[in-house]
Amino acid sequence: MTNSIGEIDHAELLLLVGTNTTEAHPIVGYKMRQAARKGAKLIVVDPRRIELAEEADYWLRIQPGTDIPLLNGLMHIIIKENLQNSTFIEERTENYAALKETVEKYTPDYVSRLTGVPEENLYAVARLYATTDKAMTFYTLGITEHVCGTNNVMSVANLAMLTGHLGRPGTGVNPIRGQNNVQGACDMGALPNVFPGYQRVIDPTAREKFEKAWGASLSGDMGLMIPEMFDKAHAGDLKAMYILGENPVLTDPNSNHIRSGLDKLEFLVVQELFLTETAEYADVILPAASFAETDGTFTNTERRVQRVRKAIEPLPGLANWQAIMDLSTKMGYPMNYRNPEEIFAEMASLTPSYAGISYARLENSSIQWPCPTSNHPGTPFLHAQAFTRGKGLFQAIEHIPPAEMPDQEYPFLLSTGRILYHYNVTTPYSAAIQSMWSEEYAEVNPEDAARLGVDYGDQVKVYSRRGELLTKIQVTDRVPPGVIWMSFHYKDSPTNAITSDAIDPITKTGEYKVCAVKVEKI
Amino acid sequence: METVKLTINGMAVEVPAGTTVLNAAEQAGINIPRLCHEPDLSPLGACRLCVVEIEGMRNLPASCVTAVSPNMLVHTHSPAVVEARQTILELLLANHPQDCLTCEKMGNCKLASYCYEYGVKQSAFPGDRHNYPVEDSNPFIVRDMNKCILCGKCVRACAEITGKNNLDYAYRGFNSKVTTFYDVPFVESDCVFCGNCVSVCPTGALTEKRIQGKARHFEFTKVKTTCPFCGTGCNFDLNVKDGKVMAVTTGPDNAVNGRALCIKGRFGWDFIYSDRRLTTPLIKRGDGFVQASWDEALDLIATRLQGIKDKYGGDSFAALSSARCTNEENYLLQKFTKVVMGTNNVDHCART
Known part of the structure; x- marks a missing residue:
């Protein structure tokens, strides 16, 4: 997030695009609801009638996969009515002419037909967003999990730059990140193209720095992203994997492809809390320690570094950092950290944005990076004076429809997401939660349910071109006619056996939000 | 900032205009008892335990909803105030089960603490008592409405923190009760089981089901940590007894979430003790x-x-x-x- 969760309290407008916040990030959702009830304008863009849609001043129920036309359409109106922030555009951005030319053809009439949003709502939202001083935009996977995910994100950024809603408190482009430490895992360099702190592996200076610090020669080639790993495993080029705390069989798209990739590996290590669907493929399983059994830090969606503290001894005997350290030592590269604090200190010494953060400083507080020095207070919002590249670059972006749309054979559009009661693959192991929410209830619109002859609690078979599954259904107008919605928490209804394997070409993110399926009553 | 000078228990105090008498006293190091007041909830003035004597005022006003004014003379523990508080506590006890020995809240019950502080052993007002069945239809929260003192903190937590508005007062007079719409069990209501109501309840009316009969709050060592589920980064305290995590609690001071949690953070952590945990390679x-x-x-x-x-x-x-x-x-x-x-x-x- 460019800005902070606490700023929701004093924002005047919240624009939510593809984020079901009260379920996926409940505490952020609570704050949004509080702000809306205190008078902040709330605009929700979502095909589903999510909880916050009910409290929204404007709910734009777009057709799935039409975020770009919607955002271009809003920008079209803003420019036509001369509501753009010309000072911000002049001083802080470049390439505005290209943006202007591209959005020219996204007229309200055209956009309304593509998105299904009435023209008067397009006008109202465009005017409201552009003329409100403190407007925060939030998005999550509803924006990114499309073949055009990167372009969706850049369109959100275009809208914020066009109106100058960046670089001040109560504004910003704010992706609410999924997992507890997805921000931190990126910051730590658990990515194929960077060292810790986003220092690029292809940059010889960065590589030299880490070679010196780590006392080893390092590869300057970009590594593989997840989908490429499984493609290479299929092709027989990837022979071994070490999977720590992830369950791609359940969470990655087109799981049959993942399964056969894992099958082809010569050697697989999985370090996990449970015998997951992925762990079943392992040659060696290392039992993992949970968050309660280790010291460490997590970095949240607003770049806030916070302590994780060991409350109980590791159930498997070793904490995860100890196991990795021992393996490294056995392989001839001794690691001798006495505790996670020493690991953090080494990382911070090599990572400029964390350089000023230490366990001592985190003892009684938390710090938002960038925090370059030990007396720096941290950074609640980014881009106050300049963007990372200097000037913000407008991107002229055209509509890219989803890779697979419903047709005669597969007439329903399947979209997926999280529900409040579960978080990916750990909560199904919570006895209390599982006793209440133990199985999938796919959402089906009443019109479709009547046509299929199904009712609440009935079981249906859902097919896509990639697989099939069984699920119970609920009948609800949360989804529009023609759309089926499922979560991905249950191994008995493994949603990702049927989701699309189309990916965003840049991020390799799967298009979990749109694929074509057929539904049959059993 | 405009400030106001007043005198509390003979002490000169200066606070920002608009401060309540209760907060002004607190800033002066004087603790006024309260059952319905919580800093992160809107003030209600319902329990009346925080009454004080203010010279020139006819009645004893509730200090949590009375703003300071210049030259106010406040007495927080005068004989009249103490007597009023004792009477209020006796009235509350008149319809409160005295099963403290086995009450889940023992040691962490504000009603018991104030009865102890004000020497109230029993009620002088015998009369009707509620006999509600205990509701434990869900795996997370036990509701014993016999122990509810109608302070409304759960009502406000649900409305103001979670925003679900799932709880409110129903019925009138002696039958007044905090409950769900149509007075149905939590499982049949809109409850999202965030447990924020449990975290503010001052008595044994709302308690955690998982630790019933297993641990008292004073037995816990609290270890502050960060939630392992979504990217919001809520803080909470793991409550540990005998080397085992038993519960999760929160205070109002956490950086991101204050006291608020969702069902996953407050109740979903028990995956760590799943019998399917792997413990050996x-x-x-x-x-x-x-x-x-x-x-x-x-x-x-x-x-x-x-x-x-x-x-x-x-x-x-x-x-x-x-x-x-x-x-x-x-x-x-x-x-x-x-x-x-x-x-x-x-x-x-x-x-x-």
């Missing part, structure tokens, strides 16, 4: 797994990975790190991959 033999020691497992991994690296090169290896693990664990695994295996093939689910 496992090595695949044939179609199944056999248990192994850490040394055996790590030796085997070291040998196999080294062999594969030597035969096919480092790029034949890839690691998936974890967005659920700590920074330190992620740092080590990417370092291991880059240094020991000699490849940049490390990724995690950041883009999915």
